[in-house]
Amino acid sequence: MPTDHTTTIDHETADREPARADELLVSVVIPCLNEEENIERCVSSARAVLAEQGIAGEVIVADNASDDDSARIAREAGARVVHEPERGYGSAYLAGFAAARGRYIVMADADLTYDFNEIPRFVAELDNGADMVIGNRMQNIHPGAMPWHHRYIGNPLLSGFLNLLFRTGIDDAHCGMRAVRRDVLPRLDLRTTGMEFASEMVIRAAKEKLVLAQFPIEYHPRGGESKLSSFRDGWRHLRFLLVHSPNHLFILPGAVMAIVGALVELVVITRLGLFGREWDIHALIAGALLAIVGTQVVALGVCAHAYGTYFMGERDRWFDRMRARYRLEHGLALGGILILAGVIGGAVIVVDWINHGFGQLSDENLAVLAATLIIVGIQIFFSSFLLSILGLRRRR
Ligand SMILES: Nc1nc2c(ncn2[C@@H]2O[C@H](COP(=O)(O)OP(=O)(O)O)[C@@H](O)[C@H]2O)c(=O)[nH]1
Ligand SMILES: [Mg+2]
Numbered sequence: 001m002p003t004d005h006t007t008t009i010d011h012e013t014a015d016r017e018p019a020r021a022d023e024l025l026v027s028v029v030i031p032c033l034n035e036e037e038n039i040e041r042c043v044s045s046a047r048a049v050l051a052e053q054g055i056a057g058e059v060i061v062a063d064n065a066s067d068d069d070s071a072r073i074a075r076e077a078g079a080r081v082v083h084e085p086e087r088g089y090g091s092a093y094l095a096g097f098a099a100a101r102g103r104y105i106v107m108a109d110a111d112l113t114y115d116f117n118e119i120p121r122f123v124a125e126l127d128n129g130a131d132m133v134i135g136n137r138m139q140n141i142h143p144g145a146m147p148w149h150h151r152y153i154g155n156p157l158l159s160g161f162l163n164l165l166f167r168t169g170i171d172d173a174h175c176g177m178r179a180v181r182r183d184v185l186p187r188l189d190l191r192t193t194g195m196e197f198a199s200e201m202v203i204r205a206a207k208e209k210l211v212l213a214q215f216p217i218e219y220h221p222r223g224g225e226s227k228l229s230s231f232r233d234g235w236r237h238l239r240f241l242l243v244h245s246p247n248h249l250f251i252l253p254g255a256v257m258a259i260v261g262a263l264v265e266l267v268v269i270t271r272l273g274l275f276g277r278e279w280d281i282h283a284l285i286a287g288a289l290l291a292i293v294g295t296q297v298v299a300l301g302v303c304a305h306a307y308g309t310y311f312m313g314e315r316d317r318w319f320d321r322m323r324a325r326y327r328l329e330h331g332l333a334l335g336g337i338l339i340l341a342g343v344i345g346g347a348v349i350v351v352d353w354i355n356h357g358f359g360q361l362s363d364e365n366l367a368v369l370a371a372t373l374i375i376v377g378i379q380i381f382f383s384s385f386l387l388s389i390l391g392l393r394r395r396r
Helices: 004-016 039-053 069-075 087-097 115-127 150-164 180-189 199-209 230-243 246-270 281-311 319-326 327-353 362-390
Strands: 026-032 056-064 080-083 106-108 130-135 179-181 211-218
Touching: 026 039, 026 069, 026 115, 039 056, 039 069, 039 115, 056 069, 056 087, 056 362, 069 080, 087 199, 106 115, 106 180, 115 130, 115 179, 115 211, 115 281, 130 199, 150 199, 150 230, 179 180, 180 199, 199 230, 199 327, 230 246, 246 281, 246 362, 281 319, 281 362, 319 327, 327 362
Parallel strands: 026 056, 026 106, 056 080, 130 211
Antiparallel strands: 106 179, 130 179
């Protein structure tokens, strides 16, 4: 397997090679779902910019099974039209990318919100060494171009959350005007079919440590009807972010619950007064609940990490360190020790009960603690096996 280093060198050599005479420099790819009132202007302005700038290029319209006349209009305006029957922004782009022949791909919507005169700036950034370039609309939104709840809630929240989880450094992660070197697409391995494709591109690029560039662009009001559904598409983005970050979805919340639960149990059992009073069985039950659920959530997160690492080529320093240090037997031993401790606690209660002539029992605290230890121990024991099963067919 090539290391990152050799990949970079190949890449630099490729950069310096002159384009072959028959090679196109730019493929402008435009996804299109029922945009008959815009598509003609989009295609002709893209073509005009390529011609004016002397850029060897093509314009591809990825028609997403439009019910209107978009495809015919695009073809007549001089675009190469590819058809993608499966609806969705990502599906349309994947079909367009597959058909693209240029060294660079420039992406923009078919709705006149983006200015095709910006194409040379995107190309220049790629020429200067960027692998991917993304516009930033946020400071130059023309009146009526973006509804206020997208401007002030949806976009900042989703971009902020995306950067909190993945630290991409991209300010407007949903901007639809972007450019990418076609030869990095195999590394990006894009798969999503809907609007979350925009997030996927940025996150995958950051994970692959590609060179990203961004600059401010203008955002104009749309011609025709928007295809975006705020809640459905917002949720698809959010869901994508969460399922690609087991640390934030499972490990962090799980660990917090488990630690708080264990502390609460400790405070109750040791009769440590806290906040000026003693805590009893109700706090203990809450602590047990948190400890049990927290352990379960952490175990799910570790398994999710294993799946990501073994089957999706993900890299996570924390998980890599864990798997280098611990083996199945460590998990089994830890689970076993906790189970044993719980069983001993249970035995103490039984012996106490026998000594008191099988009378009434009032060892609730110890009973809850023993049950918690046994449950957590069993969870760890069997989760360790599951983790081991996930790694049976791993490739690295
Ligand atoms: N939402 C959506 N857009 C599609 C689809 N197929 C192609 N598109 C195109 O993707 C672009 C983005 O859609 P748009 O309504 O402009 O969303 P917005 O830019 O996020 O507000 C437009 O050019 C659409 O025509 C699809 O199935 N769903
Ligand atoms: Mg748009």
